Amino acid sequence: MAHQWDSPQMVKGTGVRWSAFVIYGLLMFFAAIYVLPLVVMLLTSLKPLQEIYSGSIIALPHEWTVKPWIDAWGQTCVGLSCHGIKGYFWNSTKMTVAAVILSTAIGMLNGYVLTKWRFKGADLLFGLILFGCFIPFQIVLIPMATLLGKLGIASSTPGLVLVHVVYGLAFTTLYFRNFYVAFPDELIRAAMIDGAKFFSIFFRILVPNSAPIVVVTVIWQFTNIWNDFLFGASFSTGESAPMTVALNNVVNTSTGEREYNVHMAAAIIAALPTLLVYIVGGRYFVRGLMTGSVKG
Amino acid sequence: MDSSTATAAPVTWSAAGRWLQRSLPRLVLSPTLVVSLVFVYGFILWTAYLSFTPSKGYPIHELVGFLQYVRVWNHPRWQVAIHNLAIFGVLYIVLCMALGLLLAILLDQRIRQEGTLRAIYLYPLALSFIVTGTAWKWMLNPGLGIEKLVQGWGFPNFKFDWIVSEEMAIYCVVIAGVWQATGFVMAMFLAGLRGIDQDLIKAASLDGASLPKIYRRIVIPQLRPVFMGALIILAHLAIKSYELVVALTGGGPGYATELPSTFMYVHTFTRNQLGMGAASAVMMLLTIVAIMVPYLYSEMRGARKQTH
Numbered sequence: 001m002a003h004q005w006d007s008p009q010m011v012k013g014t015g016v017r018w019s020a021f022v023i024y025g026l027l028m029f030f031a032a033i034y035v036l037p038l039v040v041m042l043l044t045s046l047k048p049l050q051e052i053y054s055g056s057i058i059a060l061p062h063e064w065t066v067k068p069w070i071d072a073w074g075q076t077c078v079g080l081s082c083h084g085i086k087g088y089f090w091n092s093t094k095m096t097v098a099a100v101i102l103s104t105a106i107g108m109l110n111g112y113v114l115t116k117w118r119f120k121g122a123d124l125l126f127g128l129i130l131f132g133c134f135i136p137f138q139i140v141l142i143p144m145a146t147l148l149g150k151l152g153i154a155s156s157t158p159g160l161v162l163v164h165v166v167y168g169l170a171f172t173t174l175y176f177r178n179f180y181v182a183f184p185d186e187l188i189r190a191a192m193i194d195g196a197k198f199f200s201i202f203f204r205i206l207v208p209n210s211a212p213i214v215v216v217t218v219i220w221q222f223t224n225i226w227n228d229f230l231f232g233a234s235f236s237t238g239e240s241a242p243m244t245v246a247l248n249n250v251v252n253t254s255t256g257e258r259e260y261n262v263h264m265a266a267a268i269i270a271a272l273p274t275l276l277v278y279i280v281g282g283r284y285f286v287r288g289l290m291t292g293s294v295k296g
Numbered sequence: 297m298d299s300s301t302a303t304a305a306p307v308t309w310s311a312a313g314r315w316l317q318r319s320l321p322r323l324v325l326s327p328t329l330v331v332s333l334v335f336v337y338g339f340i341l342w343t344a345y346l347s348f349t350p351s352k353g354y355p356i357h358e359l360v361g362f363l364q365y366v367r368v369w370n371h372p373r374w375q376v377a378i379h380n381l382a383i384f385g386v387l388y389i390v391l392c393m394a395l396g397l398l399l400a401i402l403l404d405q406r407i408r409q410e411g412t413l414r415a416i417y418l419y420p421l422a423l424s425f426i427v428t429g430t431a432w433k434w435m436l437n438p439g440l441g442i443e444k445l446v447q448g449w450g451f452p453n454f455k456f457d458w459i460v461s462e463e464m465a466i467y468c469v470v471i472a473g474v475w476q477a478t479g480f481v482m483a484m485f486l487a488g489l490r491g492i493d494q495d496l497i498k499a500a501s502l503d504g505a506s507l508p509k510i511y512r513r514i515v516i517p518q519l520r521p522v523f524m525g526a527l528i529i530l531a532h533l534a535i536k537s538y539e540l541v542v543a544l545t546g547g548g549p550g551y552a553t554e555l556p557s558t559f560m561y562v563h564t565f566t567r568n569q570l571g572m573g574a575a576s577a578v579m580m581l582l583t584i585v586a587i588m589v590p591y592l593y594s595e596m597r598g599a600r601k602q603t604h
Contacts, residue, residue, distance in 0.1 A: 023402050031416045037431040056445040109324050117321035132336045134588050136536045138560045138577040143339040166335045169328050198320045227424035229539040244426045251430050267430040271423050278422035
């Protein structure tokens with residue numbers, strides 16, 4: 001971001017000193033509130049259970065331990081089976097990777113058609129597709145459950161991949177369409193004169209120039225699909241559940257003593273992939289958020 | 297761009313090949329269109345149809361008019377859900393906007409480490425609502441969470457047990473929801489602030505306007521479109537809210553934190569009341585359409601005005 005702007009504060013010139021203290025104080029206060037839950041989770045996950053009962057949530061562990069993490073990964077009970085969350089983590093990984101690749105690739109082609117091969121009614125069709133961004137997914141749960149049952153892929157990772165691709169297409173199409181609209185038509189026309197066809201133009205001209213929007217779309221789709229709970233809870237059972245559903249089961253399993261430290265370790269493990277993506281690609285994450293959420 | 301120019305190449309195409317080449321764009325788009333027609337529009341119609349049937353555990357093909365809607369509205373859990381949605385929706389929108397604007401204005405003062413602070417305010421958006429719910433459920437745990445922390449600071453009578461209180465539990469959902477979404481509203485306002493014409497502000501300050509006055513009279517009025525956008529997005533998110541309640545309170549205690557989304561889920565999947573589930577889903581959709589359509593319409597008209 002080019003810092004051409006002047007905030008009113010700077011234009012005024014005066015008052016900077018008296019208020020700097022207040023401004024930084026408030027900003028730090030809110031930053032502390034924002035970081036607190038993550039810190040509490042981390043500290044809780046590194047303490048033995050008895051320290052949780054004896055100390056406060058922000059107390060540093062006396063005896064640091066990674067046992068809750070090991071238990072969460074391989075031992076804790078998810079519903080009735082006690083093999084930890086690792087299986088569900090892999091379910092989510094497989095589901096997310098497949099659904100992100102498919103929905104991004106299809107959205108890319110859609111965006112290409114909708115901007116560079118416009119035909120009569122293309123805008124109307126785009127509007128039609130875009131509507132899928134707004135719907136509350138409750139409206140499709142019942143028919144989807146029926147259809148997945150009929151197709152024989154209820155409670156399976158392929159079933160969830162289908163659901164996520166289908167309801168991700170509106171977003172991916174939106175992203176690529178808005179990006180390709182600004183892509184110079186002259187380059188396409190020149191390639192056509194050279195005899196290039198639909199797919200060779202796509203692969204040789206559009207694809208190599210799409211890196212930024214691919215990153216934005218992949219991050220958006222990855223975050224949404226990994227974090228989804230509604231579809232996972234509706235269309236999966238037992239061993240086929242994604243990570244978020246398993247986490248909720250771990251935390252709300254009511255048998256035995258509540259192992260808060262294990263719960264927190266499981267929650268951090270569930271959050272880790274999207275947090276890493278956020279840390280590595282934060283700039284693109286925010287850009288996707290601004291486009292995706294204004295429309296959805 | 298006309299697809300027929302593609303055939304200007306010095307290659308002789310068979311008729312079928314030419315047809316294929318011309319139709320390729322439409323063919324490529326068609327799977328998505330079919331998917332959209334079936335999985336979005338078809339499914340909406342399907343659900344709407346079910347909402348007019350007496351379906352329970354499985355679909356019953358018989359029309360009973362608005363009976364399921366009447367049953368939903370007479371259901372005490374739905375009434376609680378609507379009441380909660382009103383409380384949650386209003387507080388969530390107002391608090392996210394107020395805090396988001398405050399943070400954006402503070403961050404816009406050319407402060408050091410702006411990027412770091414922004415990243416901190418925004419990271420909750422990368423988390424699943426289930427993770428957020430789990431974290432806050434632990435923080436709000438009476439006996440072990442914040443209550444115990446503050447008691448340990450020398451306030452032994454401090455009470456903070458909202459999460460197990462029927463009247464107060466919904467406010468816990470507000471706290472966690474606001475925590476998660478404020479950063480996003482801040483980012484929207486910050487983008488808006490950076491787009492404001494600086495000359496106006498310079499002129500006003502030369503005229504001797506005070507800083508609060510500049511914000512009140514010049515800056516905030518210019519952020520009107522951002523307010524509208526944020527309002528629409530937050531209202532939309534509030535209506536869809538589901539995961540946070542599930543993870544934080546499970547809809548409880550009792551059904552004190554029921555929302556339309558949890559009502560829909562429970563009636564559809566655990567109570568075998570497909571008809572009622574469908575009716576509640578249709579009402580959620582209609583509410584969102586009622587909010588989105590006027591907004592999108594005015595946005596598109598605005599965009600068209602700008603291009604012409």
